Amino acid sequence: MINLAQRDIVHSLGKFVTTAFGVGMLIGVVLIMIGVYRGMAHDAMIVPNDIAPDLWVVQKDTLGPFAENSRLHEDLKYALRGFTGVQEVYPLTFQSLQILQGIKPIRVYAMGYEAGGAFTPYRLSEGRAIAIPHREIIVDTKTKFNLGDRLHLGRNTYTVVGRTHKAVSSGGDPMIYLDLDEAQELQFLFSNEQIRNDRVRGGSPSTATVNTFALRLEEGYATWNVAKEIGRWKHQQVYTAQEQEEILTKNLIERSAKQIGMFTVILLIVSSVIISLIIYTMTIGKMKEIAILKLIGASNFTITKMIGQQSLLLGVLAFIGGNLFAHASADYFPKTIILIPTDAMKLFVVVVVVSILASLSGIRTALRIDPASAIGG
Protein backbone atom coordinates (compact mmCIF):
# COMPACT_ATOMS: atom_id res chain seq x y z
CA MET A 1 0.00 0.00 0.00
CA ILE A 2 1.28 3.44 -0.93
CA ASN A 3 2.37 5.47 2.08
CA LEU A 4 0.66 8.80 1.38
CA ALA A 5 2.42 10.66 4.23
CA GLN A 6 5.83 9.58 2.98
CA ARG A 7 5.04 10.50 -0.63
CA ASP A 8 3.74 13.92 0.38
CA ILE A 9 6.82 14.60 2.52
CA VAL A 10 9.24 13.48 -0.20
CA HIS A 11 7.38 15.64 -2.73
CA SER A 12 7.85 18.77 -0.60
CA LEU A 13 10.94 17.70 1.31
CA GLY A 14 12.58 21.13 1.58
CA LYS A 15 9.46 22.68 3.09
CA PHE A 16 9.00 19.81 5.51
CA VAL A 17 12.63 19.76 6.65
CA THR A 18 12.64 23.56 7.11
CA THR A 19 9.48 23.32 9.22
CA ALA A 20 10.95 20.47 11.26
CA PHE A 21 14.14 22.49 11.74
CA GLY A 22 12.10 25.45 13.09
CA VAL A 23 10.18 23.25 15.52
CA GLY A 24 13.46 21.49 16.33
CA MET A 25 14.97 24.79 17.47
CA LEU A 26 12.11 25.17 19.93
CA ILE A 27 12.56 21.63 21.20
CA GLY A 28 16.29 22.30 21.41
CA VAL A 29 15.60 25.32 23.61
CA VAL A 30 13.41 23.16 25.86
CA LEU A 31 16.26 20.66 26.14
CA ILE A 32 18.72 23.45 26.90
CA MET A 33 16.43 24.81 29.62
CA ILE A 34 16.40 21.39 31.27
CA GLY A 35 20.18 21.32 30.77
CA VAL A 36 20.50 24.69 32.52
CA TYR A 37 18.73 23.27 35.56
CA ARG A 38 20.93 20.17 35.55
CA GLY A 39 23.94 22.44 35.14
CA MET A 40 22.92 24.53 38.14
CA ALA A 41 22.57 21.44 40.32
CA HIS A 42 25.92 20.18 39.04
CA ASP A 43 27.71 23.52 39.49
CA ALA A 44 26.35 23.90 43.00
CA MET A 45 28.07 20.68 44.04
CA ILE A 46 31.47 21.23 42.37
CA VAL A 47 33.08 23.15 45.25
CA PRO A 48 31.66 20.96 48.06
CA ASN A 49 32.64 17.81 46.14
CA ASP A 50 36.18 19.10 45.57
CA ILE A 51 36.54 19.92 49.28
CA ALA A 52 34.86 16.60 50.19
CA PRO A 53 34.50 17.07 53.95
CA ASP A 54 32.59 14.84 56.35
CA LEU A 55 31.22 17.81 58.28
CA TRP A 56 30.69 21.52 57.75
CA VAL A 57 30.89 23.80 60.78
CA VAL A 58 29.21 27.16 60.21
CA GLN A 59 27.85 30.09 62.23
CA LYS A 60 24.99 29.17 64.59
CA ASP A 61 21.50 29.26 63.02
CA THR A 62 22.72 29.88 59.50
CA LEU A 63 22.64 27.81 56.32
CA GLY A 64 26.24 28.77 55.54
CA PRO A 65 28.58 29.03 53.92
CA PHE A 66 26.96 28.87 50.43
CA ALA A 67 23.29 29.58 51.04
CA GLU A 68 23.73 32.16 53.83
CA ASN A 69 26.48 34.32 55.31
CA SER A 70 28.48 32.61 58.01
CA ARG A 71 31.31 34.10 60.11
CA LEU A 72 33.44 32.22 62.61
CA HIS A 73 36.62 33.07 64.46
CA GLU A 74 39.53 31.32 62.84
CA ASP A 75 40.94 30.17 66.18
CA LEU A 76 37.95 27.88 66.62
CA LYS A 77 39.96 25.45 64.51
CA TYR A 78 42.13 24.60 67.52
CA ALA A 79 39.12 23.65 69.58
CA LEU A 80 37.61 21.64 66.72
CA ARG A 81 40.83 19.69 66.29
CA GLY A 82 40.44 18.62 69.90
CA PHE A 83 37.19 16.77 69.36
CA THR A 84 37.34 13.00 69.36
CA GLY A 85 37.15 11.60 65.85
CA VAL A 86 38.18 14.81 64.07
CA GLN A 87 41.19 14.14 61.85
CA GLU A 88 41.55 17.40 59.93
CA VAL A 89 40.04 20.90 60.17
CA TYR A 90 40.28 23.17 57.16
CA PRO A 91 39.28 26.81 57.64
CA LEU A 92 37.84 28.28 54.45
CA THR A 93 36.67 31.65 53.18
CA PHE A 94 34.46 32.40 50.21
CA GLN A 95 33.78 35.68 48.51
CA SER A 96 32.60 37.00 45.17
CA LEU A 97 35.02 39.32 43.39
CA GLN A 98 35.12 41.25 40.17
CA ILE A 99 38.49 41.22 38.48
CA LEU A 100 39.82 42.52 35.19
CA GLN A 101 40.75 40.17 32.37
CA GLY A 102 42.52 42.67 30.14
CA ILE A 103 39.93 45.43 30.00
CA LYS A 104 37.00 43.10 30.51
CA PRO A 105 35.61 42.76 34.04
CA ILE A 106 34.74 39.19 35.05
CA ARG A 107 33.07 37.87 38.17
CA VAL A 108 34.86 35.15 40.07
CA TYR A 109 34.26 33.25 43.29
CA ALA A 110 37.36 33.18 45.50
CA MET A 111 38.14 30.44 47.98
CA GLY A 112 40.77 31.01 50.65
CA TYR A 113 42.39 27.94 52.20
CA GLU A 114 45.53 27.14 54.17
CA ALA A 115 47.85 26.74 51.21
CA GLY A 116 51.20 25.02 51.20
CA GLY A 117 50.00 21.80 52.81
CA ALA A 118 48.60 18.56 51.50
CA PHE A 119 45.03 19.89 51.35
CA THR A 120 44.13 21.14 47.89
CA PRO A 121 40.38 21.81 47.55
CA TYR A 122 40.46 21.71 43.74
CA ARG A 123 41.38 19.46 40.84
CA LEU A 124 44.18 20.89 38.74
CA SER A 125 44.08 20.49 35.00
CA GLU A 126 47.53 22.04 34.60
CA GLY A 127 50.26 23.70 36.62
CA ARG A 128 50.80 23.06 40.31
CA ALA A 129 49.21 23.73 43.68
CA ILE A 130 50.13 26.84 45.70
CA ALA A 131 53.52 25.90 47.14
CA ILE A 132 54.44 29.16 48.81
CA PRO A 133 51.50 30.97 50.34
CA HIS A 134 52.65 34.30 48.98
CA ARG A 135 50.98 35.92 46.00
CA GLU A 136 50.32 32.67 44.16
CA ILE A 137 46.91 31.85 42.79
CA ILE A 138 45.01 29.03 41.12
CA VAL A 139 42.39 30.05 38.53
CA ASP A 140 39.82 28.24 36.44
CA THR A 141 40.29 28.08 32.67
CA LYS A 142 37.01 29.97 32.30
CA THR A 143 38.75 33.13 33.61
CA LYS A 144 40.95 32.97 30.45
CA PHE A 145 44.07 33.55 32.57
CA ASN A 146 47.02 31.36 31.65
CA LEU A 147 49.84 29.91 33.72
CA GLY A 148 52.31 32.64 34.58
CA ASP A 149 49.80 35.44 34.07
CA ARG A 150 49.71 38.11 36.73
CA LEU A 151 46.47 39.51 38.06
CA HIS A 152 45.64 42.24 40.53
CA LEU A 153 43.48 41.60 43.58
CA GLY A 154 43.12 44.36 46.12
CA ARG A 155 46.50 45.97 46.59
CA ASN A 156 48.49 42.94 45.50
CA THR A 157 49.53 41.18 42.31
CA TYR A 158 49.26 37.40 42.07
CA THR A 159 50.89 34.91 39.72
CA VAL A 160 48.83 32.09 38.21
CA VAL A 161 50.58 28.82 39.09
CA GLY A 162 47.82 26.34 38.36
CA ARG A 163 44.56 26.03 36.47
CA THR A 164 41.39 24.06 37.07
CA HIS A 165 38.85 23.17 34.39
CA LYS A 166 35.11 23.81 34.83
CA ALA A 167 35.39 24.64 38.55
CA VAL A 168 32.58 27.10 39.14
CA SER A 169 30.45 28.33 42.00
CA SER A 170 26.74 27.58 42.38
CA GLY A 171 26.15 30.86 40.52
CA GLY A 172 28.28 29.70 37.61
CA ASP A 173 31.19 32.09 38.33
CA PRO A 174 34.65 30.61 37.74
CA MET A 175 36.61 29.74 40.88
CA ILE A 176 39.93 31.16 41.98
CA TYR A 177 41.90 29.81 44.94
CA LEU A 178 44.35 31.66 47.14
CA ASP A 179 45.97 31.38 50.52
CA LEU A 180 43.69 31.88 53.53
CA ASP A 181 45.65 34.87 54.98
CA GLU A 182 45.58 36.64 51.63
CA ALA A 183 41.90 35.88 51.21
CA GLN A 184 41.16 37.29 54.68
CA GLU A 185 43.18 40.39 53.80
CA LEU A 186 41.01 40.81 50.73
CA GLN A 187 37.83 40.43 52.75
CA PHE A 188 38.84 43.17 55.14
CA LEU A 189 40.48 45.55 52.74
CA PHE A 190 39.44 48.82 54.36
CA SER A 191 40.66 52.25 53.40
CA ASN A 192 43.23 53.98 55.60
CA GLU A 193 40.56 56.50 56.63
CA GLN A 194 38.25 53.74 57.85
CA ILE A 195 41.07 52.01 59.74
CA ARG A 196 41.92 55.33 61.47
CA ASN A 197 38.24 55.90 62.19
CA ASP A 198 37.86 52.39 63.67
CA ARG A 199 40.90 52.94 65.91
CA VAL A 200 39.40 56.17 67.26
CA ARG A 201 36.15 54.31 67.92
CA GLY A 202 38.08 51.93 70.13
CA GLY A 203 39.20 49.05 67.98
CA SER A 204 39.21 47.48 64.59
CA PRO A 205 37.39 44.30 63.54
CA SER A 206 39.38 41.13 63.58
CA THR A 207 40.43 39.90 60.16
CA ALA A 208 40.98 36.41 61.53
CA THR A 209 37.57 35.17 60.61
CA VAL A 210 36.54 32.42 58.23
CA ASN A 211 33.23 31.40 56.66
CA THR A 212 33.34 27.73 57.47
CA PHE A 213 35.42 24.83 58.70
CA ALA A 214 35.54 21.72 56.59
CA LEU A 215 36.14 18.70 58.83
CA ARG A 216 37.41 15.31 57.89
CA LEU A 217 36.88 12.54 60.42
CA GLU A 218 38.92 9.55 61.33
CA GLU A 219 37.65 6.25 60.08
CA GLY A 220 35.11 4.52 62.26
CA TYR A 221 33.51 7.64 63.74
CA ALA A 222 29.88 8.36 63.01
CA THR A 223 29.43 11.80 61.47
CA TRP A 224 26.14 12.42 63.30
CA ASN A 225 27.80 11.70 66.65
CA VAL A 226 30.73 14.07 66.08
CA ALA A 227 28.32 16.70 64.71
CA LYS A 228 26.19 16.40 67.85
CA GLU A 229 29.20 16.83 70.13
CA ILE A 230 30.47 19.93 68.28
CA GLY A 231 27.01 21.49 68.27
CA ARG A 232 26.63 20.81 71.98
CA TRP A 233 29.97 22.19 73.18
CA LYS A 234 30.85 24.90 70.67
CA HIS A 235 27.34 26.24 69.96
CA GLN A 236 27.89 26.24 66.22
CA GLN A 237 25.85 24.82 63.37
CA VAL A 238 27.17 21.54 62.00
CA TYR A 239 26.03 19.97 58.76
CA THR A 240 26.92 16.62 57.29
CA ALA A 241 27.96 16.49 53.62
CA GLN A 242 24.51 15.14 52.79
CA GLU A 243 22.76 18.01 54.59
CA GLN A 244 24.97 20.57 52.85
CA GLU A 245 24.06 19.01 49.50
CA GLU A 246 20.37 19.30 50.35
CA ILE A 247 20.83 22.97 51.30
CA LEU A 248 22.58 23.64 48.02
CA THR A 249 20.27 21.73 45.72
CA LYS A 250 16.98 22.52 47.44
CA ASN A 251 17.32 25.87 49.19
CA LEU A 252 19.79 27.58 46.90
CA ILE A 253 18.59 26.58 43.45
CA GLU A 254 14.98 25.68 44.17
CA ARG A 255 13.59 29.03 43.05
CA SER A 256 15.72 29.07 39.93
CA ALA A 257 14.64 25.52 39.22
CA LYS A 258 10.98 26.52 39.52
CA GLN A 259 11.61 29.47 37.21
CA ILE A 260 13.26 27.22 34.65
CA GLY A 261 10.47 24.68 35.09
CA MET A 262 7.90 27.36 34.31
CA PHE A 263 9.82 28.44 31.21
CA THR A 264 10.09 24.84 30.11
CA VAL A 265 6.35 24.27 30.51
CA ILE A 266 5.58 27.49 28.61
CA LEU A 267 7.98 26.49 25.84
CA LEU A 268 6.37 23.06 25.62
CA ILE A 269 2.93 24.66 25.34
CA VAL A 270 4.21 27.06 22.66
CA SER A 271 5.80 24.12 20.81
CA SER A 272 2.52 22.18 20.98
CA VAL A 273 0.56 25.14 19.64
CA ILE A 274 3.08 25.68 16.83
CA ILE A 275 3.08 21.97 15.86
CA SER A 276 -0.75 22.04 15.91
CA LEU A 277 -0.81 25.13 13.70
CA ILE A 278 1.70 23.64 11.28
CA ILE A 279 -0.24 20.37 11.00
CA TYR A 280 -3.49 22.31 10.63
CA THR A 281 -1.97 24.52 7.92
CA MET A 282 -0.51 21.47 6.17
CA THR A 283 -3.98 19.88 6.20
CA ILE A 284 -5.67 23.04 4.93
CA GLY A 285 -3.10 23.12 2.12
CA LYS A 286 -4.20 19.63 1.08
CA MET A 287 -7.97 20.13 1.27
CA LYS A 288 -8.46 19.48 -2.42
CA GLU A 289 -6.33 16.33 -2.36
CA ILE A 290 -8.13 15.05 0.73
CA ALA A 291 -11.50 15.70 -0.95
CA ILE A 292 -10.33 13.73 -4.00
CA LEU A 293 -9.07 10.90 -1.80
CA LYS A 294 -12.43 10.75 -0.02
CA LEU A 295 -14.30 10.90 -3.30
CA ILE A 296 -12.36 8.03 -4.86
CA GLY A 297 -13.07 6.04 -1.71
CA ALA A 298 -10.14 6.49 0.68
CA SER A 299 -11.28 5.57 4.18
CA ASN A 300 -11.11 7.90 7.17
CA PHE A 301 -8.40 5.61 8.53
CA THR A 302 -6.24 6.20 5.42
CA ILE A 303 -6.60 9.98 5.78
CA THR A 304 -6.12 9.96 9.56
CA LYS A 305 -3.02 7.78 9.12
CA MET A 306 -1.56 10.18 6.55
CA ILE A 307 -1.96 13.23 8.82
CA GLY A 308 -0.96 11.36 11.97
CA GLN A 309 2.19 9.96 10.37
CA GLN A 310 3.20 13.38 9.07
CA SER A 311 2.65 14.93 12.47
CA LEU A 312 4.61 12.20 14.19
CA LEU A 313 7.44 12.38 11.70
CA LEU A 314 7.54 16.16 12.08
CA GLY A 315 7.82 15.73 15.86
CA VAL A 316 10.51 13.03 15.61
CA LEU A 317 12.54 14.99 13.05
CA ALA A 318 12.18 18.14 15.14
CA PHE A 319 13.28 16.20 18.21
CA ILE A 320 16.39 14.88 16.42
CA GLY A 321 17.14 18.39 15.10
CA GLY A 322 16.52 19.90 18.52
CA ASN A 323 18.84 17.39 20.13
CA LEU A 324 21.61 18.09 17.64
CA PHE A 325 21.09 21.84 18.09
CA ALA A 326 21.20 21.54 21.89
CA HIS A 327 24.37 19.41 21.86
CA ALA A 328 26.08 21.63 19.29
CA SER A 329 25.32 24.84 21.16
CA ALA A 330 25.59 23.70 24.81
CA ASP A 331 29.27 24.58 25.15
CA TYR A 332 28.71 28.12 23.91
CA PHE A 333 26.43 29.09 26.78
CA PRO A 334 28.07 31.03 29.60
CA LYS A 335 26.64 28.69 32.23
CA THR A 336 27.07 24.95 32.44
CA ILE A 337 24.50 23.00 30.43
CA ILE A 338 24.22 19.31 31.16
CA LEU A 339 22.29 17.22 28.67
CA ILE A 340 21.51 13.75 29.88
CA PRO A 341 19.90 10.93 27.86
CA THR A 342 17.08 10.31 30.38
CA ASP A 343 15.89 13.94 30.02
CA ALA A 344 16.03 13.58 26.23
CA MET A 345 14.04 10.34 26.41
CA LYS A 346 11.38 11.97 28.60
CA LEU A 347 11.19 14.91 26.20
CA PHE A 348 10.91 12.47 23.30
CA VAL A 349 7.83 10.90 24.91
CA VAL A 350 6.38 14.40 25.46
CA VAL A 351 7.10 15.36 21.82
CA VAL A 352 5.43 12.17 20.56
CA VAL A 353 2.34 12.81 22.72
CA VAL A 354 2.27 16.49 21.67
CA SER A 355 2.59 15.50 17.99
CA ILE A 356 -0.29 13.06 18.28
CA LEU A 357 -2.44 15.65 20.07
CA ALA A 358 -1.38 18.31 17.57
CA SER A 359 -2.49 16.14 14.67
CA LEU A 360 -6.02 15.95 16.11
CA SER A 361 -6.99 19.42 14.89
CA GLY A 362 -5.72 18.58 11.40
CA ILE A 363 -7.49 15.21 11.42
CA ARG A 364 -10.72 16.83 12.61
CA THR A 365 -10.51 19.34 9.75
CA ALA A 366 -9.69 16.63 7.21
CA LEU A 367 -12.61 14.45 8.27
CA ARG A 368 -14.97 17.39 7.82
CA ILE A 369 -13.90 18.03 4.23
CA ASP A 370 -16.79 17.36 1.87
CA PRO A 371 -15.76 14.95 -0.92
CA ALA A 372 -18.21 16.76 -3.19
CA SER A 373 -15.85 19.77 -3.10
CA ALA A 374 -13.53 17.82 -5.43
CA ILE A 375 -16.18 18.05 -8.12
CA GLY A 376 -16.31 21.24 -10.11
CA GLY A 377 -13.64 23.67 -11.22
Added chain:
Amino acid sequence: MRDPVIKLEGIHKTYGSGESAVSAIKEASCEIYSGETVALLGPSGSGKTTLITMIGCIIEPSGGKLHLNGQLIYEGTWQVKDTRKLRRERIGFIFQSHNLIPFLNVRENVTLVPQMNGVSTAEANAQAQSLLEYLGVGDKMEKFPSELSGGQSQRVAIARSLANNPKIILADEPTAALDAERALSVMQLLRSLAHEQEVAIVVVTHDERMLPLFDRILRVEDGYVREEKPAII
Protein backbone atom coordinates in the same frame (compact mmCIF):
# COMPACT_ATOMS: atom_id res chain seq x y z
CA MET B 1 -33.46 -8.11 -21.33
CA ARG B 2 -30.43 -6.29 -19.83
CA ASP B 3 -30.50 -4.93 -16.30
CA PRO B 4 -29.63 -1.24 -15.91
CA VAL B 5 -26.37 -0.51 -14.06
CA ILE B 6 -27.84 2.79 -12.86
CA LYS B 7 -31.52 3.10 -12.03
CA LEU B 8 -33.09 6.22 -10.56
CA GLU B 9 -36.67 6.11 -9.34
CA GLY B 10 -38.12 9.43 -8.31
CA ILE B 11 -34.84 10.62 -6.87
CA HIS B 12 -35.01 14.16 -5.51
CA LYS B 13 -32.82 16.44 -3.46
CA THR B 14 -33.74 19.44 -1.32
CA TYR B 15 -31.18 21.61 0.45
CA GLY B 16 -32.23 23.32 3.70
CA SER B 17 -35.67 23.15 5.25
CA GLY B 18 -38.79 25.25 5.80
CA GLU B 19 -39.00 28.53 3.95
CA SER B 20 -35.32 28.47 2.98
CA ALA B 21 -35.56 25.01 1.38
CA VAL B 22 -34.20 24.82 -2.17
CA SER B 23 -35.12 21.95 -4.43
CA ALA B 24 -32.05 21.14 -6.53
CA ILE B 25 -33.51 18.01 -8.13
CA LYS B 26 -37.28 17.72 -8.05
CA GLU B 27 -37.64 14.39 -9.76
CA ALA B 28 -35.21 12.19 -11.62
CA SER B 29 -36.05 8.79 -12.98
CA CYS B 30 -34.00 6.99 -15.59
CA GLU B 31 -32.13 3.82 -16.39
CA ILE B 32 -28.60 3.67 -17.76
CA TYR B 33 -27.12 0.49 -19.17
CA SER B 34 -23.59 -0.80 -19.44
CA GLY B 35 -21.76 0.23 -22.58
CA GLU B 36 -23.73 3.47 -22.82
CA THR B 37 -22.34 6.98 -22.90
CA VAL B 38 -24.82 9.42 -21.42
CA ALA B 39 -24.53 13.19 -21.47
CA LEU B 40 -26.01 15.23 -18.62
CA LEU B 41 -26.82 18.58 -20.13
CA GLY B 42 -28.21 21.70 -18.60
CA PRO B 43 -27.53 25.31 -17.73
CA SER B 44 -25.44 26.30 -14.71
CA GLY B 45 -27.29 25.70 -11.47
CA SER B 46 -29.75 23.29 -13.04
CA GLY B 47 -28.73 20.46 -10.72
CA LYS B 48 -26.39 18.40 -12.96
CA THR B 49 -23.64 18.18 -10.36
CA THR B 50 -26.17 17.40 -7.62
CA LEU B 51 -27.52 14.55 -9.73
CA ILE B 52 -24.11 13.10 -10.51
CA THR B 53 -23.00 13.33 -6.86
CA MET B 54 -26.16 11.47 -5.80
CA ILE B 55 -25.48 8.74 -8.39
CA GLY B 56 -21.90 8.64 -7.08
CA CYS B 57 -23.18 8.20 -3.50
CA ILE B 58 -21.34 11.36 -2.44
CA ILE B 59 -24.42 13.22 -1.23
CA GLU B 60 -27.53 11.59 0.13
CA PRO B 61 -30.76 12.07 -1.84
CA SER B 62 -33.78 13.46 0.00
CA GLY B 63 -35.99 10.70 -1.36
CA GLY B 64 -36.59 8.19 -4.10
CA LYS B 65 -34.70 5.04 -4.97
CA LEU B 66 -31.20 4.51 -6.35
CA HIS B 67 -29.98 1.18 -7.72
CA LEU B 68 -26.40 0.54 -8.84
CA ASN B 69 -25.44 -2.72 -10.55
CA GLY B 70 -28.82 -4.11 -9.66
CA GLN B 71 -28.41 -3.45 -5.93
CA LEU B 72 -30.68 -1.08 -4.04
CA ILE B 73 -28.35 1.58 -2.68
CA TYR B 74 -30.78 4.22 -1.44
CA GLU B 75 -34.38 4.16 -0.40
CA GLY B 76 -35.18 6.81 2.18
CA THR B 77 -31.74 6.16 3.64
CA TRP B 78 -28.51 4.51 2.49
CA GLN B 79 -29.01 0.78 2.12
CA VAL B 80 -25.26 0.10 2.20
CA LYS B 81 -23.08 0.52 5.28
CA ASP B 82 -20.09 2.21 3.66
CA THR B 83 -20.75 4.41 0.63
CA ARG B 84 -17.07 5.27 0.38
CA LYS B 85 -16.17 1.60 0.02
CA LEU B 86 -18.89 1.30 -2.61
CA ARG B 87 -17.36 4.20 -4.59
CA ARG B 88 -13.89 2.71 -4.22
CA GLU B 89 -15.00 -0.67 -5.52
CA ARG B 90 -17.65 0.10 -8.12
CA ILE B 91 -17.42 3.64 -9.48
CA GLY B 92 -14.78 5.55 -11.39
CA PHE B 93 -14.60 9.35 -11.28
CA ILE B 94 -13.21 11.82 -13.78
CA PHE B 95 -13.12 15.49 -12.87
CA GLN B 96 -13.20 18.82 -14.69
CA SER B 97 -9.56 19.48 -13.95
CA HIS B 98 -7.70 16.19 -13.84
CA ASN B 99 -7.50 16.27 -10.01
CA LEU B 100 -4.60 13.88 -9.78
CA ILE B 101 -2.88 13.71 -6.39
CA PRO B 102 0.12 16.03 -6.94
CA PHE B 103 2.49 14.21 -4.59
CA LEU B 104 1.95 10.82 -6.26
CA ASN B 105 3.47 9.95 -9.60
CA VAL B 106 1.35 8.69 -12.49
CA ARG B 107 1.77 5.01 -11.56
CA GLU B 108 0.87 5.67 -7.92
CA ASN B 109 -2.16 7.78 -8.87
CA VAL B 110 -3.47 4.89 -10.94
CA THR B 111 -2.63 2.12 -8.47
CA LEU B 112 -3.91 3.92 -5.37
CA VAL B 113 -7.55 2.79 -5.60
CA PRO B 114 -6.79 -0.86 -6.46
CA GLN B 115 -4.29 -0.99 -3.60
CA MET B 116 -6.90 0.45 -1.23
CA ASN B 117 -9.13 -2.42 -2.44
CA GLY B 118 -6.50 -4.94 -1.41
CA VAL B 119 -4.93 -5.62 -4.81
CA SER B 120 -1.22 -6.44 -4.51
CA THR B 121 1.27 -3.77 -5.56
CA ALA B 122 2.69 -5.96 -8.35
CA GLU B 123 -0.75 -6.72 -9.77
CA ALA B 124 -1.84 -3.07 -9.50
CA ASN B 125 1.36 -1.93 -11.21
CA ALA B 126 0.91 -4.38 -14.08
CA GLN B 127 -2.70 -3.29 -14.54
CA ALA B 128 -1.71 0.40 -14.39
CA GLN B 129 0.95 -0.15 -17.01
CA SER B 130 -1.45 -1.81 -19.46
CA LEU B 131 -4.11 0.87 -18.85
CA LEU B 132 -1.66 3.74 -19.31
CA GLU B 133 -0.25 2.14 -22.46
CA TYR B 134 -3.77 1.65 -23.80
CA LEU B 135 -4.44 5.36 -23.15
CA GLY B 136 -1.17 6.39 -24.81
CA VAL B 137 0.66 7.61 -21.71
CA GLY B 138 2.58 4.43 -20.87
CA ASP B 139 5.87 6.29 -20.99
CA LYS B 140 4.78 8.73 -18.25
CA MET B 141 4.55 6.17 -15.42
CA GLU B 142 7.15 7.80 -13.17
CA LYS B 143 6.24 11.41 -13.97
CA PHE B 144 4.43 13.65 -11.52
CA PRO B 145 1.17 15.41 -12.56
CA SER B 146 3.00 18.75 -12.68
CA GLU B 147 5.20 17.32 -15.45
CA LEU B 148 2.27 16.39 -17.72
CA SER B 149 0.29 18.37 -20.27
CA GLY B 150 -3.47 18.89 -19.80
CA GLY B 151 -4.36 16.11 -22.25
CA GLN B 152 -1.88 13.68 -20.72
CA SER B 153 -3.18 14.46 -17.22
CA GLN B 154 -6.75 13.79 -18.29
CA ARG B 155 -5.72 10.45 -19.84
CA VAL B 156 -4.05 9.51 -16.55
CA ALA B 157 -7.25 10.56 -14.74
CA ILE B 158 -9.22 8.25 -17.07
CA ALA B 159 -6.76 5.45 -16.31
CA ARG B 160 -7.30 6.06 -12.59
CA SER B 161 -11.07 5.92 -13.01
CA LEU B 162 -10.74 2.55 -14.75
CA ALA B 163 -8.24 1.09 -12.31
CA ASN B 164 -10.86 -0.53 -10.07
CA ASN B 165 -12.60 -2.13 -13.08
CA PRO B 166 -15.83 -0.20 -12.48
CA LYS B 167 -19.07 -0.69 -14.38
CA ILE B 168 -19.91 2.99 -13.87
CA ILE B 169 -17.78 6.04 -14.65
CA LEU B 170 -19.03 9.47 -13.63
CA ALA B 171 -17.31 12.38 -15.31
CA ASP B 172 -17.79 16.02 -14.45
CA GLU B 173 -16.96 18.16 -17.47
CA PRO B 174 -13.85 16.13 -18.30
CA THR B 175 -13.08 18.21 -21.38
CA ALA B 176 -13.65 21.68 -19.91
CA ALA B 177 -9.95 22.37 -19.37
CA LEU B 178 -8.89 21.08 -22.79
CA ASP B 179 -8.70 22.68 -26.22
CA ALA B 180 -11.17 21.48 -28.87
CA GLU B 181 -8.84 18.93 -30.44
CA ARG B 182 -7.85 17.31 -27.15
CA ALA B 183 -11.44 17.49 -25.87
CA LEU B 184 -12.63 15.56 -28.92
CA SER B 185 -9.85 13.01 -28.50
CA VAL B 186 -10.76 12.44 -24.81
CA MET B 187 -14.46 12.09 -25.60
CA GLN B 188 -13.74 9.59 -28.37
CA LEU B 189 -11.61 7.67 -25.96
CA LEU B 190 -14.41 7.57 -23.37
CA ARG B 191 -16.89 6.44 -26.00
CA SER B 192 -14.64 3.59 -27.18
CA LEU B 193 -13.98 2.62 -23.56
CA ALA B 194 -17.69 2.43 -22.86
CA HIS B 195 -18.28 0.25 -25.85
CA GLU B 196 -15.23 -1.98 -25.54
CA GLN B 197 -15.27 -2.50 -21.79
CA GLU B 198 -19.02 -2.42 -21.26
CA VAL B 199 -18.86 0.53 -18.90
CA ALA B 200 -21.69 3.00 -18.40
CA ILE B 201 -20.23 6.49 -18.65
CA VAL B 202 -22.24 9.49 -17.45
CA VAL B 203 -20.70 12.80 -18.43
CA VAL B 204 -21.75 16.24 -17.22
CA THR B 205 -21.01 18.61 -20.09
CA HIS B 206 -21.73 22.08 -21.42
CA ASP B 207 -20.08 21.39 -24.73
CA GLU B 208 -22.87 20.79 -27.26
CA ARG B 209 -20.29 20.01 -29.98
CA MET B 210 -19.57 16.75 -28.19
CA LEU B 211 -23.20 15.61 -28.12
CA PRO B 212 -22.98 13.46 -31.28
CA LEU B 213 -20.49 11.26 -29.40
CA PHE B 214 -23.06 10.26 -26.76
CA ASP B 215 -25.54 7.43 -27.02
CA ARG B 216 -28.09 9.26 -24.88
CA ILE B 217 -28.67 12.77 -23.64
CA LEU B 218 -30.34 13.63 -20.36
CA ARG B 219 -31.25 17.28 -19.99
CA VAL B 220 -31.57 18.68 -16.50
CA GLU B 221 -33.77 21.75 -16.30
CA ASP B 222 -35.55 23.33 -13.35
CA GLY B 223 -34.81 20.26 -11.27
CA TYR B 224 -36.37 17.79 -13.70
CA VAL B 225 -34.54 15.27 -15.85
CA ARG B 226 -35.84 14.47 -19.30
CA GLU B 227 -34.38 12.47 -22.13
CA GLU B 228 -33.50 14.01 -25.48
CA LYS B 229 -32.86 12.21 -28.70
CA PRO B 230 -29.17 12.29 -29.63
CA ALA B 231 -27.95 13.49 -32.97
CA ILE B 232 -26.96 10.71 -35.33
CA ILE B 233 -23.25 10.46 -36.05
